[in-house]
Amino acid sequence: MPRFSHFQGPHPNPPHSAGQASGAGLPEGGITQPPGVARLRQRASANPATLPSVSTLLDLPRPLLDVHRSALGRPWHERCASAQAQSLAVAIAQGHGLPEVLARVLAGRGVDLHAVPGFLEPRLRDLLPDPAVLVDMEAAADRLAAAILKREKVAIFGDYDVDGAASAALLASALRDLGVPYRLHIPDRITEGYGPNAAAVRMLAEEGATLLVTVDCGTAGHEPLAEAARLGMDVVVLDHHGAPELLPPARAVVNPNRLDDLSGLGHLCAAGVVFLTLVALNRRLRRDGLTIPDLMAGLDLVALATVADVVPLHGLNRAFVRQGLAVMRGRGRLGLAALLDAAGLSEAPQAWHLGFLLGPRINAGGRIGDSTLGARLLLCEDPIEAAGIAAQLDTLNRERQAIEAAAVAEAEAEMGMRLERDPDQPVLVTGSPDWHPGVVGLIAARLKERFGRPAFAFALRQDGTATGSGRSIPGADLGRAVRACVEAGLAAKGGGHAMAAGVTLAALDLDRFREALAGDLAASVAEARLGEALLVDGLVSAGGVQPDLSDAVERAGPFGQGAPEPVFALARHRVADARVVGTGHVKAQLRGRDGVAVGAIAFRAAESPVGRLLLSHIGRDVHAAGTLSRDRWRGSDRVELRLCDVAEAD
Incomplete structure (x- = not known):
């Protein structure tokens, strides 16, 4: 003992x-x-x-x-x-x-x-729900199955963070294994921003895609998805972010956080939603004598996304991470094996390695480099190519750390002085024209850690707009507060979940945004900080x-x-x-x-x-x-x- x-x-x-x-x-x-x-x-x-x-x-x-x-x-x-x-x-x-x-x-x-035995040994066979409990799941599985049987070209529109890359790679791997042509598009953080956009939708349609699947995005993409429908593409949304009351036009919107979903699976990340979709799809394909080869091999991606996206590790998510780590330790996915080597991790990966070693390196591509690198690495089947992409991401991560360090020092100094004048500020909001848009989320995270309250950091553009990212503390739902700002016209677009959110301000007015967030979150932040x-x-x-x-x-x-x-x-x-x-x-x-x-x-x-x-x-x-x-x-x-x-x- x-x-x-x-x-x-x-x-x-x-x-x-x-x-x-x-x-x-x-x-x-x-x-x-x-x-x-x-x-x-x-x-x-x-x-x-x-x-x-x-x-x-x-x-x-x-x-x-x-x-x-x-x-x-x-x-x-x-x-x-x-x-x-x-x-x-x-x-x-x-x-x-x-x-x-x-x-x-x-x-x-x-x-x-x-509950002790089940807690110590969480198993998917005990915790995996029937995917049909998610609203629109059957419609999504039917449309994907039809595309597979007809060998339609499928466009996958992802996101530039770990959850987006893992979700896109998970779906793309299944399509590749089934011999279905697909086109993967990860938007550029700076030129395209988060979520589907009309220009990219038109490009994918011109390339012959007849089905557009958005992963880790799309729930708030009304105009781009309406453009897809106008161009004759069906749309399936696989997402987990907070949803507005009015959903975009789509064949299916599978999102456990849509207002009419009673599945109780709102804690899943997007990769978890994609995995459940593949389970439903596999069941649907069996009617036609097809199956997705080795579906369980994708649990390494689900585990990576679950930890990196900072969703709650309880229930099904615990099983995803526990069994996904076991898959990862087998080093069967060449891209992840190469990234483990680039990170210098010789021991069996644990959950914290996913968040502190692998996640930042995958994110580095979307933050300051090529946004497609993460998804390409996770899909890579050539060991030499995988090692090259992993080395590139490792280098970008070091560059990101240097950029971040200077910006964080500036932000912490500013916030320290502000809090000396008003120590009861419930939410911190700051911005600079010198900050790279790819590191504002990291700046917000450091401010949240240092000062113990929700924080937003913005990259200010010359045209007067500002793109920002925020991080919250348990008990203060930042995503909901941001959506309220969008609905009130204080932000051009934005969304997220309880612990993290992103937003674009059409006019450079950080003070109004700060005041709105403070008014919304003051009580919940005060209550949360009392339990520090x-x-x-x-x-x-x-x-x-x-x-x-x-x-x-x-x-x-x-x-x-x-x-x-x-x-x-x-x-x-x-x-x-x-x-x-x-x-x-x-x-x-x-x-x-x-x-x-x-x-x-x-x-x-x-x-x-x-x-x-x-x-x-x-x-x-x-x-x-x-x-x-x-x-x-x-x-x-x-x-x-x-x-x-x-x-x-x-």
Whole structure:
């Protein structure tokens, strides 16, 4: 068993002793309010209807390790804190013969006692629904089957991100295996923008396409799809983005987020929708003696898109990722194998590799290079060509990182000054004529991470228009807010889902857009930020950060959006060493009182509060919290901590 300390009683902190924090200087009871709560109380008192209640904050147990305010300004609390959750953990451990640490991870995530086996081993045969539960699915399968049987030329219109590339490659692979001619079009981010456009539709029609299938786009493409109908093309839309009440003209619009869809599958990414469409198509083709060869081989693409598109990892999505990773580890898809090599990943890929290593490289083509590179790589059947495209994407990714770093520094400085003047801004909106349109989404993501609230970044054009991308926090639906702006005439076009959205402003008026978003999202952002406490799954020592602990925790994966990776805290460990490495990462050695040390790394933290505290506390004790990172490089097998927060332990 790993050296794992579980908590007991209502106050999960060790008794105070010499050298430990005593709570001196804190208000009576030892509880301080998180940043901004006093201001929220004042605003709520002035107008109680505008903000959620904050009184529940004072019902929280005493912060873990007395961390009331960490480097990132938040308290730490035990995730599995309630008596009910602790009882469930004991029942899971005893009832299923599981390690205590794994039982606590499951209980902290609300996994029911009887659901444990299915959660630990999610299988498609248990979770895959009948695709017909999706509105228009039968019509889509019938039209695709007709095109296949008649050998019509099919045009696939995708998107330039990972989900779009994977969705297009998934459908194109099936058509290729069935001997059906197809034409794949991925729009250029700068010259065409997101979604179908009339010029591209006319080009595809002139090339002889009689069926247009849009993947990861099309739900809001009224005018281009009307042009397709005028030119005699049938249209099938396979999408997952938020849908307006009025849908575009099409033979079928398969989208679990359309308003009349009751499937309950709104958490799928576009590749998940495409996979279900292929399941329905396969069933339809069997009537004519055809089948899609090795349909399950496409699960690697579904897993990649599911993680990279940051959709919730629960239910069917967990099965997609778990089984898709197993397919990917077989390295049967030449393009992905080449990209794994280009990224320097020699170990078996895990879920976080898809989001942090593979996804950014595929996206790099659409951001600052050739938007077709990602889909071409995923479809590639020549190992030499695959290696060449993978190397090209790797180079573009490095260029993208350099462009991003300069823009993020500028954006963070601007937002920092704005928040000093008005710290209660619920949404951050910024823009610059110097920013490349391909990196504005990354700028927004960094602002969201740094300041803990939804953020939008815009590339401002000389003609007065602006193209922007936004990222949100759980609980604040950014896609819905953007669609409301479009309907109100504040934006020319836009859409997305809860966690990410894109928009084009016809007139350069960021202030009106900011005010509209703030008015829409203020209450949900305030409520979400009140729950900013870091939730910790367990206390460990440096000596306890071992492969057996990692093995136990990995069984609860995959982890990602909606399935937070377990966080472990090291109490009062000395910073034996800390230094800046790579592109602004901080690498440290944390030593316990028994003399055992563990490696730790804080990504992109050199200029962040976490990095600054580590670098200034060499030779001093800190409390550290992070997730487990396994390193099996060249036969070694060790575990280090990916730091997400630190706190002073003086």
